[in-house]
Amino acid sequence: MQEQHIASAFDRELESIQAMIMKMGGMVETAIHQASLSLESRDEELANKVRLADKQIDAIEEQINQEAARVIALRAPTAGDLRTVLTVIKISANLERCGDYAKNLAKRNSVLVKLHPVGGTGRSIRRMAREVELMLKDVLDAYIQRNVELAEHVRQRDQDVDQMYNAMFREFLTHMMEDPRNITACMHLHFIAKNIERTGDHITSIAEQVIYLVTGEMPDEDRPKGDQSPYEFSETGSI
Amino acid sequence: MKDTNFDDQFVQAKDIKMSARGVQVFYGDNHAIKDVNVDIADNTVTAFIGPSGCGKSTFLRCLNRMNDTISSCRIQGLIAMDGQNIYAPKVDPVQLRAKVGMVFQKPNPFAKSIYDNIAYGPRIHGLAANKNDLDEIVEKSLRRGAIWDEVKDRLNEPGNGLSGGQQQRLCIARAIATAPEVLLMDEPCSALDPIATAQIEELIDELRSNYSVVIITHSMQQAARVSQKTAFFHLGNLVEHGETGQIFTNPQDPRTESYITGRIG
Numbered sequence: 335m336q337e338q339h340i341a342s343a344f345d346r347e348l349e350s351i352q353a354m355i356m357k358m359g360g361m362v363e364t365a366i367h368q369a370s371l372s373l374e375s376r377d378e379e380l381a382n383k384v385r386l387a388d389k390q391i392d393a394i395e396e397q398i399n400q401e402a403a404r405v406i407a408l409r410a411p412t413a414g415d416l417r418t419v420l421t422v423i424k425i426s427a428n429l430e431r432c433g434d435y436a437k438n439l440a441k442r443n444s445v446l447v448k449l450h451p452v453g454g455t456g457r458s459i460r461r462m463a464r465e466v467e468l469m470l471k472d473v474l475d476a477y478i479q480r481n482v483e484l485a486e487h488v489r490q491r492d493q494d495v496d497q498m499y500n501a502m503f504r505e506f507l508t509h510m511m512e513d514p515r516n517i518t519a520c521m522h523l524h525f526i527a528k529n530i531e532r533t534g535d536h537i538t539s540i541a542e543q544v545i546y547l548v549t550g551e552m553p554d555e556d557r558p559k560g561d562q563s564p565y566e567f568s569e570t571g572s573i
Numbered sequence: 574m575k576d577t578n579f580d581d582q583f584v585q586a587k588d589i590k591m592s593a594r595g596v597q598v599f600y601g602d603n604h605a606i607k608d609v610n611v612d613i614a615d616n617t618v619t620a621f622i623g624p625s626g627c628g629k630s631t632f633l634r635c636l637n638r639m640n641d642t643i644s645s646c647r648i649q650g651l652i653a654m655d656g657q658n659i660y661a662p663k664v665d666p667v668q669l670r671a672k673v674g675m676v677f678q679k680p681n682p683f684a685k686s687i688y689d690n691i692a693y694g695p696r697i698h699g700l701a702a703n704k705n706d707l708d709e710i711v712e713k714s715l716r717r718g719a720i721w722d723e724v725k726d727r728l729n730e731p732g733n734g735l736s737g738g739q740q741q742r743l744c745i746a747r748a749i750a751t752a753p754e755v756l757l758m759d760e761p762c763s764a765l766d767p768i769a770t771a772q773i774e775e776l777i778d779e780l781r782s783n784y785s786v787v788i789i790t791h792s793m794q795q796a797a798r799v800s801q802k803t804a805f806f807h808l809g810n811l812v813e814h815g816e817t818g819q820i821f822t823n824p825q826d827p828r829t830e831s832y833i834t835g836r837i838g
Contacts, residue, residue, distance in 0.1 A: 337836040344835065410794055412821045412833045550823030 344409050351401045351422050352478070355429070358394045359474040361387065362429050363467060365436035366533065370463030372440060373526070374456045376447045381440035391433035398426040417550065421543040425477070428536040428543075432470070435529040442522045449519040452509050455502070459523065462498040462530050469495070469537045476544050485544035488537065489553070495534035496562075502527045503563045590615040590755055590785040591636060596650035598631050598640070605631045607809040609650075613755070618777060618786045620796035620817065623806035624832065629789050632806065633757050636787065637673035638666045654755070671698050674748035678760040680740030682732030682747070687724050690732040690743055691715060694751040710750055718746025719776045738769025745776060756780060758788040762795065774799050793833050797821050805829045 339345045365384050372380035402423050405411060411419050469488050476484035506520040506527075545553045591613040598606035606628045613619050613636075621629040631640065638659065640646045652659050659669055671694065682690050691711045694700075701707035711728070715721040720742040724735070732743055741761060748756060758777070762770040777786055777799050790796050796803055797817060804814040805828070813820065813829045824830045 337831055339835050341835060412793065412797070413824050413830045415834045416822055 341409075344405075344415075347401070347405055347409070348415065348418055351398060351405065352418070354394060354398050354401070355422055355425055356474060356478060358391060358398065358426060358429050359470065359477075361391050361394070362432045362436065363470050363474075365391065365433055366439075366463055366467050366470065366530075369436040369439040369443070370460050370467075370530075373443050373446070374460045376443075376451070376456075378444055378447050381443040384440035385437050388433050388437040391430060395426045395430040398422060414547075417547050421547045424543050425540050428540045432533045432536050435533045438529055439526050442526055446519060446522055449522075450515070452516050452519045452523065453505070455505065455509070455520075455523050458498070458502055458505065459526060459530065462495060462502070462527065465491070465495055465498065466530055466533050466537065469534060473537050473540045473544065476541065477547075480544070480548050482545055482548050485541040485548075486553070488541040489545075492534045492538040495531055499527050499531040500562050588615045589613070590654065592651075592653045592656075593632075593635075594651040596632070596635065596648065596652060598628070598635060598649075599647040600631075600643070601645045605809055606635070609811045611804055611811055611814055613785055613787060614802060615785045616781055616783075617802055618781050618788060618800040619802040619804060620800035621787065621789045621804050621806060622791075622793065622796050622832070623812075625791075627806040628809040629804075629806045630759055632811075633759055633787060633789055636755070636757055637670045637675055639670075639675065641666055668698075671751040672753050673755045673757060674751065674753035675757045676741070676744050676748050676759070676761045678763050680737060680744050680764065682735070682740050682743050685732060686729045687715075687732045687735070687743060688728040690747050691750045694747065698751055700751065714746040714750040715743075717749050717780070718742045719772060719779070720746060736769075738765050738772060741765060741769065741773060742776065745773070745780075749780070753784065755785045755787065758786065760789055760791060763791065770795070793821075805832060807832065 365387055368380050369384045371377070372384065402419050405419055409415070469491055472484055473488045475481065476488060503524065506524050509516045510520045542553055545551075589612045593609055593611050593613075596606055596609040597604070609632060621633060623629050634640045635648055635652055636659075640648060648660065654669075654673070658664070659673075683693060685693070688711055691714050692701075692707050695707060695710045701710055712721065712725075715724060720739055723739060724743075733740065735743060741764070745756075745758075745761070761777075762773050765773065774795065777788065780786055781801075788796075788799060790799075800817045802814065803817045803820040805812045805820065805824075805826075807828050813824060813826045815825075820829065821833060824833065830836075
């Protein structure tokens with residue numbers, strides 16, 4: 335919607351809320367990046383930074399919700415404006431969850447640094463986090479450009495993340511079976527991988543909000559799903 | 574209406590009360606309504622929205638032939654109620670207006686008692702056989718108009734001694750008294766405070782169970798609150814007509830979107 339409102343303050347309010355979403359998105363991107371980096375480099379200090387920064391993410395979500403409530407009360411938005419406000423509320427909630435997952439990753443890192451590293455898992459996690467980070471960057475671009483195709487592309491990419499998670503799930507199983515001393519670390523690593531996979535789901539949900547924002551309709555539930563771990567079992571049956 | 578080759582073909586669905594096809598209205602050289610096709614559903618509130626001068630009042634007035642009184646006004650196309658062409662030669666406009674009642678922007682009670690305001694229509698249309706019948710119609714109409722409790726003890730006082738909101742509800746009761754099937758309302762709340770507006774809106778919602786209501790409003794919020802169907806008029810065209818929830822969350826036409834979101838369209 336390129337046209338301006340007759341009430342220009344309304345335009346400014348909507349713009350300022352959307353600017354907050356972009357700011358929040360940037361903060362979450364950084365959090366995911368730094369959390370996964372801290373994991374790979376076993377950097378406790380960086381992990382701490384991520385944990386502290388999450389407070390700011392929570393604060394900006396609060397602020398977005400307040401502003402959205404204010405716009406609803408004072409402007410009674412309709413049509414595209416209404417969808418803007420509705421999606422802002424949902425996207426901020428999704429971003430907030432992503433921020434929480436990054437924080438959890440950082441927390442688990444403070445345990446992991448005290449344990450023996452397990453094979454090449456740090457690198458695998460870093461790769462998976464990298465993919466999620468890119469998805470987040472793209473979905474934020476799709477949001478600001480109102481780009482349905484890009485949003486749909488992000489939505490489809492979630493299955494890659496799911497597949498990475500499945501591969502890691504099997505990897506952790508193998509490590510744990512090989513040496514029970516790996517169990518503590520692998521349990522933490524598994525939660526980390528699961529949280530990154532969940533972050534991908536939240537980004538997918540943001541992509542769906544972008545599609546709703548532009549088209550007025552939620553996309554069909556025909557998205558390919560790749561998470562097979564609920565059906566996974568150990569062939570050797572030795573756990 | 575020259576085009577009277579009318580049959581039931583376009584009013585098949587039972588729940589369509591009024592139907593318009595290819596309606597064009599001219600005031601002299603001014604082409605005020607351009608090829609409007611719309612169905613007004615029964616037991617439904619339909620809101621007409623659109624900027625000033627877009628033709629919504631003109632179109633509303635076509636529905637009970639109020640434009641007949643304007644000599645420069647020419648109407649083409651078909652307007653039917655229950656499958657009957659309301660512009661057919663055999664139709665008496667006065668009888669039609671008893672069936673298609675109207676309420677205006679400003680409350681306009683007659684300079685008569687509250688009782689006589691209501692009794693006027695039933696009297697001239699011969700709807701009451703005796704005084705008892707008439708008393709009953711007056712009470713029933715005032716009750717339906719949600720004003721009975723406020724005026725029952727002063728039915729013989731003048732109608733224009735009431736407050737604005739009460740006067741408007743009196744006018745609605747007056748419109749109901751002739752047992753209409755369709756009620757047209759041209760900005761019925763624009764002169765009222767929020768409390769009176771809420772009362773009228775509640776009344777409109779109650780009336781829906783018995784009548785088909787068409788309301789013109791400049792308040793988008795009011796259209797959203799009271800109507801089930803919304804029609805958006807712009808420069809004499811009916812741009813979009815659909816379910817109110819859909820119009821206000823996901824309008825299909827960019828002009829509708831511009832108008833309801835308060836942008837320059």
